[in-house]
Amino acid sequence: MADKTLPTPDAHLDITGVVCPVTFVKVKVALDELEPEQVLSVRLNDGEPVQNVPMSLKDEGHKVLKLSDNNDGTFTLLIRRGQD
Amino acid sequence: MSFTDSQLERYSRNIILKEVGVRGQKKLLAGRVLIIGAGGLGAPAAMYLAAAGVGTIGLADADVVDLSNLQRQIIHATSDVGAPKVISAKETIEALNPEVTVNTLQGLVTSENIMTLIEGYDFVIDGTDNFPAKFLINDACVIGAKAFSHAGIIRFQGQLITYIPGQGPCYRCLFPSPPPPDAVPTCRQAGVIGAMAGVIGSLQAMEAIKYLCGIGTPLTSNLLTYNALTMEFRKIKVAKRSTCQVCGHNPTIVKPLDYEIAACDLKSKPA
Numbered sequence: 001m002a003d004k005t006l007p008t009p010d011a012h013l014d015i016t017g018v019v020c021p022v023t024f025v026k027v028k029v030a031l032d033e034l035e036p037e038q039v040l041s042v043r044l045n046d047g048e049p050v051q052n053v054p055m056s057l058k059d060e061g062h063k064v065l066k067l068s069d070n071n072d073g074t075f076t077l078l079i080r081r082g083q084d
Numbered sequence: 085m086s087f088t089d090s091q092l093e094r095y096s097r098n099i100i101l102k103e104v105g106v107r108g109q110k111k112l113l114a115g116r117v118l119i120i121g122a123g124g125l126g127a128p129a130a131m132y133l134a135a136a137g138v139g140t141i142g143l144a145d146a147d148v149v150d151l152s153n154l155q156r157q158i159i160h161a162t163s164d165v166g167a168p169k170v171i172s173a174k175e176t177i178e179a180l181n182p183e184v185t186v187n188t189l190q191g192l193v194t195s196e197n198i199m200t201l202i203e204g205y206d207f208v209i210d211g212t213d214n215f216p217a218k219f220l221i222n223d224a225c226v227i228g229a230k231a232f233s234h235a236g237i238i239r240f241q242g243q244l245i246t247y248i249p250g251q252g253p254c255y256r257c258l259f260p261s262p263p264p265p266d267a268v269p270t271c272r273q274a275g276v277i278g279a280m281a282g283v284i285g286s287l288q289a290m291e292a293i294k295y296l297c298g299i300g301t302p303l304t305s306n307l308l309t310y311n312a313l314t315m316e317f318r319k320i321k322v323a324k325r326s327t328c329q330v331c332g333h334n335p336t337i338v339k340p341l342d343y344e345i346a347a348c349d350l351k352s353k354p355a
Contacts (some may be wrong), residue, residue, distance in 0.1 A: 021096045022089075028099055029087060032106040060102050 006066055006078060009041035010034055015053075016074055023049045024056050027079070031062065034081045039065070039067050042077040050075050085109065091183075095137050108135060108297035113183075118142035120193055120221055122169040122176055124281030125235055125288060126211030127159035134177040134184045138296065141177060144189040145169040150225035156278030162222040193217065195340040198224040198333040207292045208232035211285065215262035216343035222247070222255035224340045226330045231295055233288040233303075238274050240312040242284035245303055245322070246291045252305035257325040257332075262343050280312055 013030045023044065030040055044053055052066045054077060061082035068076050072081045087095075087109075092175045098104045098112070119126045122145040128210045133141055149157075149164045149172050158171075164172035172189035177186050193201060198220060202208055208230055210221045218234065224234040225247060234255045235244035247254050289309070307320045330337040 021100055025092050025096045025099045029092065029106050037130055056100075 007039045007080075009078065010038040012041045012043075014043045015049065016041050016043055018035060020048050020052060027053060027057065028060075031057075031079065031081050036081050036083045037067050040079045040081065042079065043070070043074055046073050046075060053077065085113070094181075098136060101165065103299045104297055108299065111296050111298070112137045112293065113139045115207070115292075116140040116142070116205045117207045117209060117292050117296075118144070118202055119209045119211055120144045120217070121211035122157075122159065122173040123147075123153065123172075123211060124156040124237065124278070125285040126209065126277065127157045127173070128282050128285035129209050129211060129289040129292070130173055130177060130182060131159055132286055133292060134181045136289075136293055137181065138184065138292070140185045140187065140205075142187040142189070142201070143170045144191070144193050144201060144303060145173075146190065147193045147276070156276065156281040158278070158282070193220065195220060195224075195342045199228055200230050202230050205230070207295050209288050209292060210234045211288070218255065219262055219341055219343060220340055221328050223337055226254050226256075227337075228338065231302075233291045235284045235288050237276055237280045237284050238269070239276055240280060241279050242310045243307055244287055244291075244294075245307045246296070250304055251302070253303075253322050253324040254328060254331045256330050256337075257328045258307065260329065262323075264342070274289050277312065278281050280310075283310060283312075297315050318347055 011034060012022060012032060013026060015026050027042055032047055034040060044050060054067060058064060063080040063082065065078040065080055069074055095109050098108050099106060117133055117138050119130050119141065122143050123261060130141055130143065147169050149160045149167050149169055151165050154162060159173045159176045160169065168190045170190045170327040174188055186234055188203065202224055208221065208225055210218055210232060212218055221232060229249040230250045233244060233246050291303055294302060306323060307322050309318045309320065326333050328333060
């Protein structure tokens with residue numbers, strides 16, 4: 001199922017165990033540990049996290065590459081880290 | 085260093101801010117702020133800095149908590165009356181955020197000890213209530229090349245300015261010397277609304293946070309004044325004075341000096 005045009009993530013993060021705003025905070029911390037242009041894969045819950053986290057990341061200059069439904073109530077978000 | 089889950093939760097509102105983020109929070113946790121005067125201005129400043137996660141807070145104050153302080157010095161409680169202010173404040177900070185290291189000096193800050201006192205800190209907050217102390221802090225921070233926030237409050241009015249070495253004027257550029265004793269009434273004689281201390285002390289905390297994080301524009305070269313009755317803030321452009329005795333071209337003040345403190349200001353209770 002993997003899209004061949006998408007890069008392999010440099011790191012993975014699961015934020016299904018936490019709620020807003022710690023969801024976004026955890027993604028920020030994980031991105032901070034990467035270099036610009038590296039890719040992070042995030043597993044997140046449907047609902048508020050899916051609505052808010054991608055939008056907040058775009059606001060901060062990161063690129064959302066893909067958001068895919070895992071069909072189990074969670075999504076996988078692929079993000080390319082923006083420049084400092 | 086990496087954050088614990090409880091730190092991520094505690095500081096989430098800071099970290100979410102683009103301007104602060106992970107790096108800014110790390111700077112705050114590594115930050116060291118000295119607050120001189122654990123009174124009206126120092127109380128909100130200390131509490132907001134502790135809440136924000138500033139790693140080390142120094143408190144210097146010679147006084148004990150008086151019942152008449154509680155109208156504005158919200159870091160102290162009724163049960164603290166009679167206790168040293170620095171101890172009372174330290175307990176409040178530790179209850180609010182146990183991660184903060186609090187250093188205390190229970191005594192007067194003088195020309196003898198101020199240089200050593202400010203040395204280990206990134207930023208100094210002047211939360212004092214008398215002119216000799218304000219000039220002492222200014223001179224020491226200029227000589228020691230230390231950023232600091234000056235503030236003063238009386239009745240319904242407050243003012244503040246930030247000094248950063250090499251940027252803009254110092255307090256003495258604006259006010260070359262203290263007014264004669266008794267020319268300006270103290271808070272004790274003139275009165276002050278507690279919320280005034282809250283407004284101005286909180287602005288001082290904001291300046292410290294901005295400085296530690298390296299964000300925004302500091303209140304240098306501008307004196308901010310606040311009149312609560314008319315609800316007017318004014319930002320008055322002020323310039324460095326080349327003849328300033330401490331930061332000018334030919335400084336005559338090269339080490340901190342003590343002005344005489346009016347006798348009534350030294351008492352913790354009105355006579």
